[in-house]
Amino acid sequence: xxxxxxxxxxxxxxxxxxxxxxxxxxxxxxxxxxxxxxxxxxxxxxxxxxxxxxxxxxxxxxxxxxxxxxxxxxxxxxxxxxxxxxxxxxxxxxxxxxxxxxxxxxxxxxxxxxxxxxxxxxxxxxxxxxxxxxxxxxxxxxxxxxxxxxxxxxxxxxxxxxxxxxxxxxxxxxxxxxxxxxxxxxxxxxxxxxxxxxxxxxxxxxxxxxxxxxxxxxxxxxxxxxxxxxxxxxxxxxxxxxxxxxxxxxxxxxxxxxxxxxxxxxxxxxxxxxxxxxxxxxxxxxxxxxxxxxxxxxxxxxxxxxxxxxxxxxxxxxxxxxxxxxxxxxxxxxxxxxxxxxxxxxxxxxxxxxxxxxxxxxx
Amino acid sequence: xxxxxxxxxxxxxxxxxxxxxxxxxxxxxxxxxxxxxxxxxxxxxxxxxxxxxxxxxxxxxxxxxxxxxxxxxxxxxxxxxxxxxxxxxxxxxxxxxxxxxxxxxxxxxxxxxxxxxxxxxxxxxxxxxxxxxxxxxxxxxxxxxxxxxxxxxxxxxxxxxxxxxxxxxxxxxxxxxxxxxxxxxxxxxxxxxxxxxxxxxxxxxxxxxxxxxxxxxxxxxxxxxxxxxxxxxxxxxxxxxxxxxxxxxxxxx
Amino acid sequence: xxxxxxxxxxxxxxxxxxxxxxxxxxxxxxxxxxxxxxxxxxxxxxxxxxxxxxxxxxxxxxxxxxxxxxxxxxxxxxxxxxxxxxxxxxxxxxxxxxxxxxxxxxxxxxxxxxxxxxxxxxxxxxxxxxxxxxxxxxxxxxxxxxxxxxxxxxxxxxxxxxxxxxxxxxxxxxxxxxxxxxxxxxxxxxxx
Numbered sequence: 001x002x003x004x005x006x007x008x009x010x011x012x013x014x015x016x017x018x019x020x021x022x023x024x025x026x027x028x029x030x031x032x033x034x035x036x037x038x039x040x041x042x043x044x045x046x047x048x049x050x051x052x053x054x055x056x057x058x059x060x061x062x063x064x065x066x067x068x069x070x071x072x073x074x075x076x077x078x079x080x081x082x083x084x085x086x087x088x089x090x091x092x093x094x095x096x097x098x099x100x101x102x103x104x105x106x107x108x109x110x111x112x113x114x115x116x117x118x119x120x121x122x123x124x125x126x127x128x129x130x131x132x133x134x135x136x137x138x139x140x141x142x143x144x145x146x147x148x149x150x151x152x153x154x155x156x157x158x159x160x161x162x163x164x165x166x167x168x169x170x171x172x173x174x175x176x177x178x179x180x181x182x183x184x185x186x187x188x189x190x191x192x193x194x195x196x197x198x199x200x201x202x203x204x205x206x207x208x209x210x211x212x213x214x215x216x217x218x219x220x221x222x223x224x225x226x227x228x229x230x231x232x233x234x235x236x237x238x239x240x241x242x243x244x245x246x247x248x249x250x251x252x253x254x255x256x257x258x259x260x261x262x263x264x265x266x267x268x269x270x271x272x273x274x275x276x277x278x279x280x281x282x283x284x285x286x287x288x289x290x291x292x293x294x295x296x297x298x299x300x301x302x303x304x305x306x307x308x309x310x311x312x313x314x315x316x317x318x319x320x321x322x323x324x325x326x327x328x329x330x331x332x333x334x335x336x337x338x339x340x341x342x343x344x345x346x347x348x349x350x351x352x353x354x355x356x357x358x359x360x361x362x363x
Numbered sequence: 364x365x366x367x368x369x370x371x372x373x374x375x376x377x378x379x380x381x382x383x384x385x386x387x388x389x390x391x392x393x394x395x396x397x398x399x400x401x402x403x404x405x406x407x408x409x410x411x412x413x414x415x416x417x418x419x420x421x422x423x424x425x426x427x428x429x430x431x432x433x434x435x436x437x438x439x440x441x442x443x444x445x446x447x448x449x450x451x452x453x454x455x456x457x458x459x460x461x462x463x464x465x466x467x468x469x470x471x472x473x474x475x476x477x478x479x480x481x482x483x484x485x486x487x488x489x490x491x492x493x494x495x496x497x498x499x500x501x502x503x504x505x506x507x508x509x510x511x512x513x514x515x516x517x518x519x520x521x522x523x524x525x526x527x528x529x530x531x532x533x534x535x536x537x538x539x540x541x542x543x544x545x546x547x548x549x550x551x552x553x554x555x556x557x558x559x560x561x562x563x564x565x566x567x568x569x570x571x572x573x574x575x576x577x578x579x580x581x582x583x584x585x586x587x588x589x590x591x592x593x594x595x596x597x598x599x600x601x602x603x604x605x606x607x608x609x610x611x612x613x614x615x616x
Numbered sequence: 617x618x619x620x621x622x623x624x625x626x627x628x629x630x631x632x633x634x635x636x637x638x639x640x641x642x643x644x645x646x647x648x649x650x651x652x653x654x655x656x657x658x659x660x661x662x663x664x665x666x667x668x669x670x671x672x673x674x675x676x677x678x679x680x681x682x683x684x685x686x687x688x689x690x691x692x693x694x695x696x697x698x699x700x701x702x703x704x705x706x707x708x709x710x711x712x713x714x715x716x717x718x719x720x721x722x723x724x725x726x727x728x729x730x731x732x733x734x735x736x737x738x739x740x741x742x743x744x745x746x747x748x749x750x751x752x753x754x755x756x757x758x759x760x761x762x763x764x765x766x767x768x769x770x771x772x773x774x775x776x777x778x779x780x781x782x783x784x785x786x787x788x789x790x791x792x793x794x795x796x797x798x799x800x801x802x803x804x805x806x807x808x
Binding site: 181182185274275276349350 | 682
């Protein structure tokens with residue numbers, strides 16, 4: 001066995017893409033398959049420099065379809081495999097991820113959202129939420145962690161491997177171009193020294209023994225003959241997903257108790273919300289903040305409680321309502337007044353959130 | 364009681380008879396593949412991948428660990444497995460639509476990277492599962508559902524010689540051949556050599572197999588064989604094209 | 617939040633604005649403070665104005681994006697135009713006084729506008745290539761956002777491999793940094 005990449009706790013100052021590479025090493029990832037697209041490239045750059053030192057592998061594929069399908073192959077071979085992409089790459093990645101959904105493959109994909117639609121900008125957005133949570137021609141049986149900075153990129157990249165291998169649903173770490181490219185401090189650590197045990201991967205194919213003699217052959221398909229046959233399969237996955245959803249769902253909330261208005265945002269936008277809520281509280285506004293950390297599955301119970309308790313909700317995101325659609329579905333039937341602040345493909349500051357809150361409260 | 368037909372040891376008996384149409388070439392090619400695997404005694408090390416299209420019907424044909432992937436994507440799935448676990452022997456089986464059209468970038472790229480996998484393309488000159496549309500391999504003048512008046516090379520180009528294309532981009536160590544269901548002994552030999560090439564870690568290995576589809580061709584037995592042996596073999600030369608240590612060999616070998 | 621210093625540094629590619637921002641951020645991090653540095657990386661990265669956004673704080677830093685900088689430094693005439701949107705009533709605007717024809721472009725709404733003779737000093741007293749160190753010094757001098765010692769340590773960390781081979785570069789860079797700090801604090805003194 002190769003030595004561990006991260007042994008002691010260490011405060012470091014690096015870009016988010018570098019954080020992802022270190023986190024994947026700390027999580028015991030074996031192989032990365034990737035294809036260049038900004039702003040994800042440096043995940044590959046750091047991985048290709050670090051990986052050989054720790055007996056890890058890398059393959060640059062011909063496109064994101066191939067990166068995704070090779071990642072599916074890697075996990076089927078019983079290795080912790082992952083990929084990273086963004087933007088139009090995320091679009092192509094949906095095809096292999098649909099297969100991962102159908103075959104219940106523990107793939108891990110890190111997405112650094114860039115502007116959309118199309119090539120748009122290489123900078124930043126939160127416009128890959130629908131794609132990542134619902135994805136291709138399926139029912140969205142996937143886990144999506146939306147991170148809000150470097151510490152979380154590290155924590156949740158590690159967690160993503162465990163979640164994927166525990167529940168066997170394709171798992172995504174949804175970052176963005178800001179998180180990819182910015183530098184800020186964080187603490188890296190060996191998860192095992194913090195009591196996080198890393199799940200061992202198991203092969204789907206290429207198992208011990210001769211198939212048909214020592215054991216039945218392991219055969220995986222994504223095609224079904226009959227509607228009923230498919231229905232059985234899909235419903236059994238949905239039931240399982242719904243059963244484990246409360247275990248997987250995570251959230252962060254601040255000052256929501258008795259708040260007149262709660263601002264909901266996810267990912268890096270919640271940093272602006274945290275700051276805005278703190279400032280508004282100082283100005284004696286009864287305002288709180290709530291953030292779904294998992295966009296899939298959503299922390300449904302908490303969202304329902306929130307909309308039942310808060311007279312007003314403000315949804316803030318760097319897309320034209322992709323998170324809002326998910327939340328409104330959960331909030332459906334509630335009497336709360338929902339306002340929005342959408343800036344598709346553009347970063348959001350605390351000042352802007354504050355101004356919007358005041359506008360709503362005063363109206 | 365009829366005597367049980369002779370099957371390769373690697374075939375699953377409980378899933379037979381297989382699901383291919385009468386006269387389909389897939390069963391013959393996969394029988395050759397099964398015999399090659401038997402001869403090489405590698406059953407416990409093989410991962411078999413099949414595509415979308417009629418090849419998907421082979422997802423439970425063998426007593427082999429199997430992945431049935433998306434259309435054209437069997438090659439990257441097998442690449443992913445091989446890269447992660449090089450001790451496994453990975454076989455990607457697909458039709459000419461999956462290999463030469465929707466998945467051609469994967470085929471080309473894995474050949475260029477000299478992936479140590481074996482890709483087998485069954486060429487029956489059209490998309491069979493979807494009802495007989497024109498494929499890159501459809502012969503000039505051949506009628507299909509999307510070329511009902513016959514393929515016009517002026518507007519749709521000439522048939523794609525996949526094995527020759529692969530042989531022109533692979534490096535030394537790769538094995539490339541084209542066999543046919545008209546010569547099963549030869550085809551088994553090619554498949555065996557291709558697998559051996561992978562086992563020995565020499566390089567990429569590729570076999571195209573000329574195959575039949577009387578269902579979509581709407582041909583009787585005589586015309587089916589004539590089409591394979593005359594029409595197809597006239598355009599797609601059968602033989603070994605690239606053998607490690609021997610460079611380019613003539614397609615007429 | 618007043619205890620967060622927000623900075624926008626802009627210049628032509630090759631002028632070293634990203635290096636300045638990275639060194640300032642590293643230095644703040646070494647002091648155990650919070651720092652968040654994000655380079656612009658639009659298609660502008662090639663052949664355009666290079667912009668670095670930097671925040672240094674004693675508290676957790678919120679959004680990486682901000683609308684107005686406390687310090688905005690522009691090292692070229694195009695950078696003056698590019699950074700206009702980040703200048704507000706709280707902003708100290710720093711620019712190189714050797715630039716010509718920018719008088720009309722300078723922000724009217726800034727709290728302070730500080731011309732710094734960085735290029736002139738670099739050319740006459742040092743070497744033109746340490747221009748960015750003079751500018752960095754001026755930013756430190758004008759804000760006190762990090763200590764000179766930490767700045768030097770961060771420069772050492774980033775350029776140490778070059779100093780190994782050519783030790784005189786260490787002196788040159790540090791001198792430029794110190795000279796810049798002096799310029800920055802003088803300007804500040806002159807304005808008060």
